[in-house]
Amino acid sequence: MKHKEDLFQLIQAMSKSEKRYFTLDAQKSGGRPSKYLELFQAVNEMEEYDEAKLKKKFGRNLPYDKSYLYEAILRSMRDYRSSKSKAARIRELLLDAKYLYERGLYLQCEERLRDARQLAQTLGDQLALLEVNKEMRNITWDLKRRSFREEVQVLIEEKEAHLKAVSEEFQYLDMLYELLLKNIKGTARAGIEELKKEGYIALIEERGIPQSLHARRRYFQCAAMLSQMKGEPEKALNYYEQVVEWWDQNEAYRQEEFYRYVVDLSNFLSFCYTNKRLEYMPPVLDKLQNSMPKNFHDQQTVFQKVSTFKLIYHINLGIAEGIGPLVESIEKGIQKYQINIVSQAVLLFNTAVLLFIVEKFEDCRYWLLKIIKGERFSARKDIKTGAYLLHLIAVYEIDEVDLLESTYRSTYRYVHKELNAPTGSFERAITYGIKRLLDAAPGKERGNMQKLQEKLQAIKQDPNQRVPLGLDDLALYWISSRLESKSLAKMMKG
Numbered sequence: 001m002k003h004k005e006d007l008f009q010l011i012q013a014m015s016k017s018e019k020r021y022f023t024l025d026a027q028k029s030g031g032r033p034s035k036y037l038e039l040f041q042a043v044n045e046m047e048e049y050d051e052a053k054l055k056k057k058f059g060r061n062l063p064y065d066k067s068y069l070y071e072a073i074l075r076s077m078r079d080y081r082s083s084k085s086k087a088a089r090i091r092e093l094l095l096d097a098k099y100l101y102e103r104g105l106y107l108q109c110e111e112r113l114r115d116a117r118q119l120a121q122t123l124g125d126q127l128a129l130l131e132v133n134k135e136m137r138n139i140t141w142d143l144k145r146r147s148f149r150e151e152v153q154v155l156i157e158e159k160e161a162h163l164k165a166v167s168e169e170f171q172y173l174d175m176l177y178e179l180l181l182k183n184i185k186g187t188a189r190a191g192i193e194e195l196k197k198e199g200y201i202a203l204i205e206e207r208g209i210p211q212s213l214h215a216r217r218r219y220f221q222c223a224a225m226l227s228q229m230k231g232e233p234e235k236a237l238n239y240y241e242q243v244v245e246w247w248d249q250n251e252a253y254r255q256e257e258f259y260r261y262v263v264d265l266s267n268f269l270s271f272c273y274t275n276k277r278l279e280y281m282p283p284v285l286d287k288l289q290n291s292m293p294k295n296f297h298d299q300q301t302v303f304q305k306v307s308t309f310k311l312i313y314h315i316n317l318g319i320a321e322g323i324g325p326l327v328e329s330i331e332k333g334i335q336k337y338q339i340n341i342v343s344q345a346v347l348l349f350n351t352a353v354l355l356f357i358v359e360k361f362e363d364c365r366y367w368l369l370k371i372i373k374g375e376r377f378s379a380r381k382d383i384k385t386g387a388y389l390l391h392l393i394a395v396y397e398i399d400e401v402d403l404l405e406s407t408y409r410s411t412y413r414y415v416h417k418e419l420n421a422p423t424g425s426f427e428r429a430i431t432y433g434i435k436r437l438l439d440a441a442p443g444k445e446r447g448n449m450q451k452l453q454e455k456l457q458a459i460k461q462d463p464n465q466r467v468p469l470g471l472d473d474l475a476l477y478w479i480s481s482r483l484e485s486k487s488l489a490k491m492m493k494g
Contacts, residue, residue: 007066008049010073011040015296019044022076036069084294086256090116090128097135110139122252124213126165133159165212172210172218175200179225192229201226213253217246221264224271233275240268244284254291258298262288262305269309273316281313300337304347307333311350318489320358327351327363341376345383353474356390357488361397368394381419382468388414389430389471393478396434404438426467429455430475446483453479 014022026037039058043049055062082088093116100109113132120128133155140151178200182191195201204223210216224239243264247254254261265288272280289306293299307330314323330351334344348370355364371377371387378384388411395407411431421427433452440448453476459465460472481491 004051005049007070008043008046010070011043014073014077017296018077018080021080022073025076025079026072036065036072039065039069040073086119086123086252087125087128090119090123090125093119094128094131094135101135101138106139106142110136110143113139123256124250124253126162126169126212126214130159130162130166133162165215168210168212168215169218171203172215172222175203175222176218176225179222179229183225183229192226195226213250217243217264220246228271233277236271237275237277237280240271241280244268244287248287255294258291258293259301261291262298262301266305266309269305269312273309273312278313278316281309285309285313296337300339303333303337304339304343307347308350311347311354315350315354315357318357318492320489323354323358327355342380345371345377345380348377349383349386349469352387352390356394356474356478357492359397359488361394364394365391365398385414385419385427386469386471389427389468390474392430392434393475396437401438404434408435408438424459426456426459426465426472429459449479449483453483 011019022040023037026034026040039054042054042057046053051062058065078088082092093112097109097112097116100106100112113136117129117132117136120132137152137155140148140155145151175195178195178198179191182195192201200222204219204226210219220239220242224236224243227233227236227239247261247264265284268284269281272278272284285306288302291302293302307326310326311330313319314326330347333339334347339347348367352364352367352371355361355367368387368391371384372391377387392407392411395404398404408431412435415421415427415431419427429452433448433455436448436451437445456472456476456479459467460476477492478488480486481488484491
């Protein structure tokens, strides 16, 4: 532990079940650990790390005690994870085998190594298989069975196969990072030329699909990204689908590396969104939602990803069907999981946008007020501003004069005093536009709507204007829907 806040960050990152396991584990030890449990609880209860407060309570040995507790937590978490992790079990079997070998119990050692090899083959873990191969050579030498020469030859051939598979996987992993770097630079054509010179393009276009398990996944990832860079979205989609299929075919590794599974499926969903292939999203969303994550952290991650992409899907297609259960699950999930403030704000706002698009304005207002009244969300000024403006439009649609008057006043105060939005800005245009609609004489509403539309179109064309969260498009769709007497969802679909 090198930094003062390492212990605090570790404890904050633990799930409730992990904290409970550590507490019970420490209590079993009795005696001395009670002091460290007290320190654990003190740090766990902190919202922000306070070294001075801990020193006052735990004295000058605090640095040593923190270091001891940090290592104790990691030891406990190794035990916690080992029963659920095949990779951890492989490491344990290798340690057991080394101990048994040192004691001269060669047959028992060999049995452990065979178990480790079987597990490693299940995961396609070539590095672990190489470690097993190395230890098996010692056993083969010491036992010197009649089949000694044949056994050694088999081990040598297996070693060569493992080395080839490792080399193959790392080649595609190297290429993946090169592709990521080229995409960051944003020069696709020049990037492709560089990749060709470095020999990476040949890995995709000339070699074909590799044989080793993990190299295949990396191959599909690289091919998908390369196809995107070359402007071939259909090919990219096909390769992303093959990444998803790879996970379907490798259940053991999916359970072992669940977070990587979520990342790959999220990449597929992101591709569908950015390339307007939304119709491909539902089956993958179903896979993710029904993936049955085993620990709290994975459950939290799946909740965030599924909620985010389902909102994107419904918002972009204006689909009202099924949003009741979706909104309910988001509200329950935000309460259940330890979602950070920024992610909460994004989920709350996108839920409100969806409800606005399907014209459930009362429900939309309920979600926006969570942001407006939540002091914790002030760090995301763009979302806070968007919430105020969308809330004003939603209240206008609800058509309660007293509520609209008070909402206008609070929005005006925020835009002018807290935000200090400049004259001619989108924020002021919406605020003044709704005020004119509020004050309009009978029969004049349509003209005021058209004036607001013209103003927002001018703002949209102005490169110097910054509009929060793309609300200019949403506001323009809303105005058009009212002028043309169409539903907002139909207007957005075109």
